[in-house]
Amino acid sequence: MRAPWDKPWQVEEVDPAVVERLAIAHAPYREAVEMGVDIVSDPHAEDDDGYNWTVLSRARDVNDVTPGSTVVMGSVIGSYLAKVVAWDFEVSGTDPIVVLDLLPVTPKSVADALARTGSPAA
Amino acid sequence: MTVPPAPRGRKTRLVRPGDVPDDLMLVIRAVPANRSAAVEEMADRAQLSASVYVVEQSGKWCLLFGVSVFAHRLGRDATDVLRRFPRAPMFVEAPVGTVRAAGFEVVPTGTDADHFDVQLIAGVVEPDAPPSEAEVRAAATRLLDTTGEWRPNPSYAGEAGERFEED
Numbered sequence: 001m002r003a004p005w006d007k008p009w010q011v012e013e014v015d016p017a018v019v020e021r022l023a024i025a026h027a028p029y030r031e032a033v034e035m036g037v038d039i040v041s042d043p044h045a046e047d048d049d050g051y052n053w054t055v056l057s058r059a060r061d062v063n064d065v066t067p068g069s070t071v072v073m074g075s076v077i078g079s080y081l082a083k084v085v086a087w088d089f090e091v092s093g094t095d096p097i098v099v100l101d102l103l104p105v106t107p108k109s110v111a112d113a114l115a116r117t118g119s120p121a122a
Numbered sequence: 123m124t125v126p127p128a129p130r131g132r133k134t135r136l137v138r139p140g141d142v143p144d145d146l147m148l149v150i151r152a153v154p155a156n157r158s159a160a161v162e163e164m165a166d167r168a169q170l171s172a173s174v175y176v177v178e179q180s181g182k183w184c185l186l187f188g189v190s191v192f193a194h195r196l197g198r199d200a201t202d203v204l205r206r207f208p209r210a211p212m213f214v215e216a217p218v219g220t221v222r223a224a225g226f227e228v229v230p231t232g233t234d235a236d237h238f239d240v241q242l243i244a245g246v247v248e249p250d251a252p253p254s255e256a257e258v259r260a261a262a263t264r265l266l267d268t269t270g271e272w273r274p275n276p277s278y279a280g281e282a283g284e285r286f287e288e289d
Contacts, residue, residue, distance in 0.1 A: 042167045043207060044151065044190040048136040048232045055170065076154050076163045078209020090133055091174050106208060106279065 011067040012086035023062035025094065032060040037074030039065050039098060051085060052100040055092075065098055072107055073100060081107050129248045135175040135186055135239070138230040144219030148191045148228070148238065149200050150269050151214050152207030157266070164189050164262035165255065168242045172252070177229055177241070185246045187258060188231065188239030189265065195236075201276050203236070208279035214269035224268045226261075240265060 032040050038061070041054035052073070059065045065084050073082045081103040088097035113119075153160040172185040192203045194215075204213055218228050227241040242261040243253045253261075 042163060042190065044192070045167060045171075046190055046232050046234055046237045050232065050234045050237075055174075076156075076159045077152055077207055080209075091131060097174065102206070104206070 011084070013067055014087050019062060019066055022056060022094065022096075026056070026059070026062045028060045029058045032058060032074060035074035035079070037079055038069075038071035039073055039100075041073050041075060041098075041100060043073070043075050043077065043080055043102060047097075047099065052082065052102050053088075054098050054100065055095050056087065056098055057095045059098070071100070073102070079107055081105055081110060129176060129183055132176045132183070132185075132248070133174055134183075135177045135188075135229075135231050136233065137177055138232075138235070140230070142218055142228050142230055142238070144217060144222065146193050146195075146218045147200075147215055148193055148218060148221065148240075149203045149213055149215045150189075150191050150221075150240070150265065152204060152210035152275060153212045153214060153272065155211050161259060161262045161266060164242075164265065165259040168258055168262065169255070171239070172243075172246070176248075177231075177239075179227070179241075179244065182245075182247050184241075184244065185248065185252075186229070186231075186239060187242040187246070187253075187261070188229070189242060189262070191228075191238050191240055193236045193238060204275050204277045207275065208277050210275050211278050212272045213275045214266065214272055216269045220268050221265070224264055226265060226268075 029040060039054060039059040041052055045052055047053045065071055067084050067086050069084045071082050071084055073080045082100040085101050086099040088099055151160055168187040168189055171188040175186040176183040177186045194200050194203050200215060221228055221240060227244055229239045229241055231237060231239045
């Protein structure tokens with residue numbers, strides 16, 4: 001896999017049929033629901049390429065954490081914005097590793113910027 | 123020594139070559155104010171790591187009950203590391219030698235030169251019965267006990283993360 005600073009727009013897409021299959025089998029991760037985030041991870045964690053990582057079973061909704069998605073990642077030390085870079089099926093075909101690129105901005109700073117500029121996305 | 127092939131169903135963790143000096147300072151954790159929450163998270167992540175990664179140790183592929191930590195090099199303070207954890211009110215650190223003296227191996231993992239895993243439970247290979255959650259939690263507690271006092275995170279941005287520290 002590429003390093004985080006190389007081709008930041010690149011993602012490894014997953015077959016929509018696979019996403020659908022995993023979404024049907026998925027139960028929302030309780031802590032993600034309680035935190036009101038898309039997926040739970042540990043912001044300390046780094047894989048061999050320098051990305052953050054967790055597993056799909058820790059997501060609230062599979063469809064919100066597909067590669068290319070922007071997500072709010074929750075942890076015991078707060079929430080972080082991240083981009084989903086890839087799903088890695090090497091270890092499990094049913095609970096892939098979710099590879100995350102943590103973004104160096106806080107969720108609130110982004111919400112403030114969107115609100116300040118009257119963005120329709122705010 | 124010939125190392126057997128890595129077990130299927132696990133990823134082989136990249137271990138960087140070279141020694142890890144005893145005086146290298148590690149930010150063990152950016153932590154919440156609640157110690158038990160910190161222990162629970164470390165234990166949980168170590169178990170998740172062991173479900174994914176193996177490392178070669180003494181000729182065997184051992185499950186990596188890894189806790190990710192970051193080094194801050196001589197002459198640089200912890201702020202460079204802590205900038206990435208603006209929502210953590212506190213942090214704890216310890217030199218590699220102190221962590222080793224408590225019986226933990228510090229493994230230089232991944233391509234990030236400042237990233238290491240502390241192996242919470244050493245020597246577990248795949249056919250072995252895994253350690254209990256209580257054992258992993260006890261090891262996480264022992265690791266936290268190696269650290270000095272809990273110190274305020276200079277990059278802390280408050281509960282809502284109003285700011286993100288810059289130089």
